[in-house]
Amino acid sequence: MNIAKLHLKPLVEGLFYLGEFMVKRFVVGGLLTNCYVYVDDETKEAIIVDPAESDSSIDSFVDSNGLRVVAIVNTHCHFDHVGGNAYYKEKYGVSLAIGYYDINCLEMAHLEARIFGVGIKQSPKPDIFLNDGDVINVGNSKFSVIHTPGHTPGSICLYESKEKVLFSGDTLFFESVGRWDLPGGDYSALMRSLEKLFILPDDTAVYPGHGDPTTIGHEKRYNPFLK
Numbered sequence: 001m002n003i004a005k006l007h008l009k010p011l012v013e014g015l016f017y018l019g020e021f022m023v024k025r026f027v028v029g030g031l032l033t034n035c036y037v038y039v040d041d042e043t044k045e046a047i048i049v050d051p052a053e054s055d056s057s058i059d060s061f062v063d064s065n066g067l068r069v070v071a072i073v074n075t076h077c078h079f080d081h082v083g084g085n086a087y088y089k090e091k092y093g094v095s096l097a098i099g100y101y102d103i104n105c106l107e108m109a110h111l112e113a114r115i116f117g118v119g120i121k122q123s124p125k126p127d128i129f130l131n132d133g134d135v136i137n138v139g140n141s142k143f144s145v146i147h148t149p150g151h152t153p154g155s156i157c158l159y160e161s162k163e164k165v166l167f168s169g170d171t172l173f174f175e176s177v178g179r180w181d182l183p184g185g186d187y188s189a190l191m192r193s194l195e196k197l198f199i200l201p202d203d204t205a206v207y208p209g210h211g212d213p214t215t216i217g218h219e220k221r222y223n224p225f226l227k
């Protein structure tokens with residue numbers, strides 16, 4: 001059974017399912033950010049990854065499936081990934097977790113948004129700072145935090161080794177990588193971060209911050225940014 005293929009073939013629009021968990025993708029905001037809800041099927045515990053904005057389709061997915069959101073996690077704190085933090089933190093009364101080195105980025109996000117002509121609600125302060133090797137429990141699933149600086153100083157990826165699921169934020173995209181030329185970006189750091197991802201199994205399903213899902217194996221072969 002090719003797990004990655006199952007992951008990457010949505011059952012219905014945006015829904016990726018493998019029995020024990022669900023990954024539901026919502027494309028939200030002007031920069032078409034992927035917001036994901038990861039669900040541990042047995043316990044119905046869920047995390048919201050990168051709520052770019054509040055969106056009624058996210059609310060109704062969570063509410064109609066009786067999910068218990070346990071945390072909101074930002075893979076990094078650019079404005080197009082954090083606009084829904086305030087809304088979902090208040091709605092579900094849960095902790096907001098971000099990469100340790102992205103605190104400045106988070107504090108600046110609503111100002112940065114203005115430069116792009118976008119209005120977002122200022123994010124509440126994070127409750128949890130994530131460091132490399134930290135673990136986020138979602139029911140029976142355990143996400144390891146991989147610190148992947150380069151796109152921003154505090155960018156993180158979330159990896160579930162049992163299910164082989166990676167939320168890669170704006171570090172790794174389908175046949176591309178995140179920009180390193182924005183404030184806080186660092187090309188050599190990004191390249192070192194990609195090396196950390198490419199030791200994961202080839203059939204790891206990768207859910208990036210923008211665009212289509214991919215796999216580690218596919219990116220190893222076809223990503224033009226790899227040395």
Ligand SMILES: [Zn+2]
Nearest residue numbers: 076078151170
């Ligand atoms: Zn970004």
